[in-house]
Amino acid sequence: MLSTRTCRNGGDQHGWDTKRSESRVERFDQPLPVRMGGDSRQTHCRRSPKKCCLSQVRRLNLFVGGGMGKTERLIETVDVILKKASWKRADGKVASVRTQRYSKEVMHETCRRLHRLGYLIENIESINPKHIEAIVKSWHSDGLSNKTMQNQYSRLKIFVNSWLGKNGLVREGGVINYLEGVDESSLKVKTYTDETKSWSGNGLDVKVWLERARLIDSRFHCMLLMGLAFGLRKKEMLMISPWKSDKVEHLSIDGSVAKNGRHRTIPLEGTYGQFQRQVLDHVKKEVKRGETLGWPNRTLKQNENRYYKYMQAIGATKYESGVTGHGLRAEFAENQAMLMGLIPPSLGGDKKQMTKKAREEITLAVSNRMGHGRVSVLGAYYGTFRSMPEKKTGIGERVGTFVVSEDDVCHVHAWPTITPGPSGEYRKLSTEEKSELEIVLVVEREEGPIQKMSVEEFDKSDEFSEKSKDRLKRLFEKVGL
Known part of the structure; x- marks a missing residue:
């Protein structure tokens, strides 16, 4: 040697x-x-x-x-652009650490993907339309979800069209422009939920799970309390300064803490406001003046890792219990809606419970408290009030509704009518009662006629997914069938 x-x-x-x-x-x-x-x-x-x-x-x-290999050299040219531009949002405000990190992750993966596809450019300035088309097509062929493709496409468009100065190179209108022959409806991103995401809605006793958190770590317990009481996001839980944010009659979420720099206030009103006050006073006992709720002497990333570690420790994961930390935010949204008199769709609410104007006023108020400001966003937290078919002679009263596809829903009708008890829960029906019951399913499509069928026809049909059939089974269990 x-x-x-x-x-x-x-x-x-x-x-x-x-x-x-x-x-x-x-x-x-x-x-x-x-x-x-x-x-x-x-x-x-x-x-x-x-x-x-x-x-x-x-x-x-x-x-x-x-x-240094070719991929590393390409990534190095990307980092030069990111360093200059990624910290600044379109409105001139400073972008969050999370947004900057996501832009970096997307563009680094884009570099590696380009080279895997055989386009061995070594400077991002050399990117051209054929490269963009190849990237988008590979996303689709690799089976990336519609939401992931949409997010990555958005980051790529900002980087190339704005930061790199190649305006128009990445086309407007989304990935469909590059996927010839692909049905546009198959690329739609679902923006609403068809079932509750809240902890209570998924059968969890919130008090029990909060106690688990308290036994692991007192600050972690406080974070979950704030998430439940005020609908805070994970980053907001970690970065909020309880003493500074407490304005007596409302909680102030500063723009430096909130997502997208959107400052908001959450009023402490009525009986629920008393609960919020108790939570806030308890948290302030745990945290010194001037401190944030996150663990001291740690970076945001370190605090996030610790937060996820503790969530796994108490079993609050999608895999173990069917819920995540974000489920407390969904719980807050449902609670706020019900306190204002609106039963959300995720809990079985019907659009006929009040006028459209009244529904939208409540939904907008909840959206503002969560830091969004748009009615449509709440669909991701507690569903949307989709059009329901009128009651038809001979099919009985509607006892429930579930989603069978992104644009279609199925309404379950029963005769004689099944009604819940005073507590809102359904009793389990006897075998004799079930035998006398007539169940009719009414499938309502976004485009096309309403279709009526029996449970047996629905179960045997290849048109409906196994997931849809599981939803029907869960609905039956809920109403005592």
Whole structure:
């Protein structure tokens, strides 16, 4: 092997990691032909047998796989642009750490994807329309979800069209522009939920689960309390300063803490406001003045990791219990709606319970308290009031509704009518009662006629997914069938 001077850092006099090079060279079946003579092709400089020529070492490192590769060089050019532009939002405000990190992750993966596809550009300035088309098509062929494709496309468009200055290179209108022959309806992103995401709605006793959190860590317990009482996001739980945010009659979420820099206030009103006050006073006992709720002397990323670790410890994961930390935010949304007199769709609410104007006023108020400001966003938290078919003679009263596809719903009608008890729960029907019951399913499609069918016809149909059939079974269990 090469005889080079070893520096303190483990490399040669030029800083190259010769040990790394040697280990890689030894993997070859045949040793490299290293010349020790004095001609112009020698590996060592003539002036000193112990001094290695920098260019020759670089050549050796590249030969055995060391040094910076093409992908790394492409990523380096991306990072130069990100450093200059990713910190600033379109409205001139500072972008959140999470947004900056996501932009970086998307663009780094884009670089690696381009090279995997065979487009070996080494400077992001060289990106052109054929590269964008190849990226989008590979997303689709790899089976990325519609939501993921939409998010990554948005980041890519901002980077290329705005930050890189190649306006119009990434087309407006989304990924459908690059996927010829693909049905546009298959690329729709679902923006509403068809079932409750809240902890209570999924059968969890919130008090019991909060006690689990308290036994693990007192600050973690306080975070979940704030999530339940005020509908805070995870980042807001970690970064809020309880003493500073407490304005007696409302909680103030500062723009530096809130998502997208959107400042909001959450009023403490009525009986629920008393609960919020108790939570806030309890949390302030745990946190010193001027401190944030997150664990002290740690970065946001470290606090996020610790938060996720504790969520797994109490079993609050989608896999173990069917809920996540964000479910407390959904719980807050449902609670706020019901306190204002609206039963949300996720809990069985019908649009006929009040006028459209009244529903939208309540939904907008809840949306503002959650930091959104749009009625449509609440569909992701507690569903939407979709059009219901009129009651038809002979099919009985509607006892429930579930989603069978993104645009279609199924209403379950029963005769004689099944009614819940005073507590709102249905009793389990006897075998005799079930035998006398007539169940009719009414499938309402966004486009097309209303279709009536029996449970047996629905169950045997290949048109409906297994997930839809499972939803029907869960509905039956809920109403005592």
